[in-house]
Every structure is written in structure tokens, then in C-alpha cells.
Amino acid sequence: MRKLLLIGIGAGDPDHLTLQAVDALNAVDLFVVFEKENGSELSEARRQICERFVRREDYRLIEVVDPPRDRGAADYTGAVRDWRDARARELERVLATELGPDGSAGILVWGDPALYDGTIRIVEWILEQGRLELDYEVIPGISSVQVLTARHRIPLNQVARPVHITTGRRLRDGLPAGVDDVVVMLDAGLACTELRTEPGWHIYWGAYLGTKDEALVAGPLDEVIDEIQETRRALRERKGWIMDTYLLRRAAPDTYSVTG
Missing domain, CATH: 3.40.1010.10 (Tetrapyrrole methylase, N-terminal domain)
Known part of the structure; x- marks a missing residue:
């Protein structure tokens, strides 16, 4: 066979x-x-x-x-x-x-x-x-998700919190309640731009992860989204295609407290 x-x-x-x-x-x-x-x-x-x-x-x-x-x-x-x-x-x-x-x-x-x-x-x-x-x-x-978190030196999840993996198209439809960590893949239009006015979001973005052309940007979404858009535009123009993913993170209270 x-x-x-x-x-x-x-x-x-x-x-x-x-x-x-x-x-x-x-x-x-x-x-x-x-x-x-x-x-x-x-x-x-x-x-x-x-x-x-x-x-x-x-x-x-x-x-x-x-x-x-x-x-x-x-x-x-x-x-x-x-x-x-x-x-x-x-x-x-x-x-x-x-x-x-x-x-x-x-x-x-x-x-x-x-x-x-x-x-x-x-x-x-x-x-x-x-x-x-x-x-x-x-x-x-x-996966690119594993490489992304490794390059930014962050865990994928916050303590005892869920992780939502979705696409740019679905991100525009809104997020489930209680989700503070969102991995976005296959996002041709950088849908996270629509969240720039919502407070508290950080973004960890990466393109061509694991290759010689790898590009990384991280920071508060409202502060770095313009840099990401420009970097993305320049890379797409130079190479003719773009392959990127990102993690959106909103600070969540720690679930566990340390006692003596």
C-alpha cells in the first residue's frame, strides 16, 4: 500500500x-x-x-x-x-x-x-x-507560534488563563469574553489595527520567523502598530509576499497568590 x-x-x-x-x-x-x-x-x-x-x-x-x-x-x-x-x-x-x-x-x-x-x-x-x-x-x-514566543522570550499563556488562536478575518468579528491572550494567523489586513483604541493591549509581532529575513516588533499596540504597518508594507514590497503572525496580550490578574 x-x-x-x-x-x-x-x-x-x-x-x-x-x-x-x-x-x-x-x-x-x-x-x-x-x-x-x-x-x-x-x-x-x-x-x-x-x-x-x-x-x-x-x-x-x-x-x-x-x-x-x-x-x-x-x-x-x-x-x-x-x-x-x-x-x-x-x-x-x-x-x-x-x-x-x-x-x-x-x-x-x-x-x-x-x-x-x-x-x-x-x-x-x-x-x-x-x-x-x-x-x-x-x-x-x-509552529510559527512557538517560534514567535521564543523570539520574544515570553510564555504563550498567562497564569491559568486561556489562549485563543484565530485568524484576522475572525478577529474582526470580536473576541470571546475573558480572553486576554490572542494568537492571530493568516491576517492579510492586520485586523488588530481596529483594537488600537482599546486600552491595555500589547502586541508581539513577527514576520518570516526562523528565516534570514525575520522581523520582530513588540510593545503597546497603540504605540507600535504604525511601525508594524510600515515594516510589513516594506517587507511585502521587497519580497512580493508576507508571512507573519502575532500575539495580542492584555494584562490579566494573577490567579494564584503566594502566602507564607
């Missing part, structure tokens, strides 16, 4: 690969890379990871064009589903035509496959169609 490994490769630094991920890389016959528009740097990073860590010489790497996605669609969820299904059909085709019945393939997933990544859902779609016998395994990776 064909085997597919979804290998989390971290947020950009090859040194963040786990030993389990390196072992998985060396168990793969064929790597499938989706080539995104303006994503040549990401594809090149994947190739460099293979060159550095894969000890076998008989592996293959196939690049496929990432299907276009309608980012301006009124039905955002439907547009994402259509894009994901198109990716799934392309991956199914590659596995059926390029991989033998007992071969193993790998997809190098940026960050961690379980956090705001659709690769697991793509594989489940393929299995639901029933046209291809396939087994798969998920290898965890270091």
Missing part, C-alpha cells in the same frame, strides 16, 4: 527539524511540492532541506502548480474548500501516476500540519473518494 508522510518542517529554520522528521525524510521515495505563486523561496527552502538531511540518493522531488484560489470571493469558506479540493485532486493524480503501489511519498508542511494547514483535510478527501489505497502519518513540526 502507498504511504504518505506529512512532515512538519518548522517555520523556516532548518535547525528546527525534529529527529523524527529527519528519519521520515529518509523514508520517502518521492517528495511532492506545491509551487505557489510568489512562493519560489518556500519551494527552494524545501529543496535545501532535502539536500541537507536526506542521505539516500534515489529520492525524487516533483513540483506541481498550486491551483489558483479566489481570495476575493464572498463565500470565503466555499472558496477555500474549492481550492483545497483542487489541490487534493492534483495530489491524488501525482500519487497514482508517479508512485508505485508500495512506494512512499512525503509532503513538507510549513510549520505544523495540525495548525492552520489544510494538508490533513486534503488527504482525508482523497481517502473518502476511495480510488486510491493510501495510508498516511503526520509528523509534528515547530
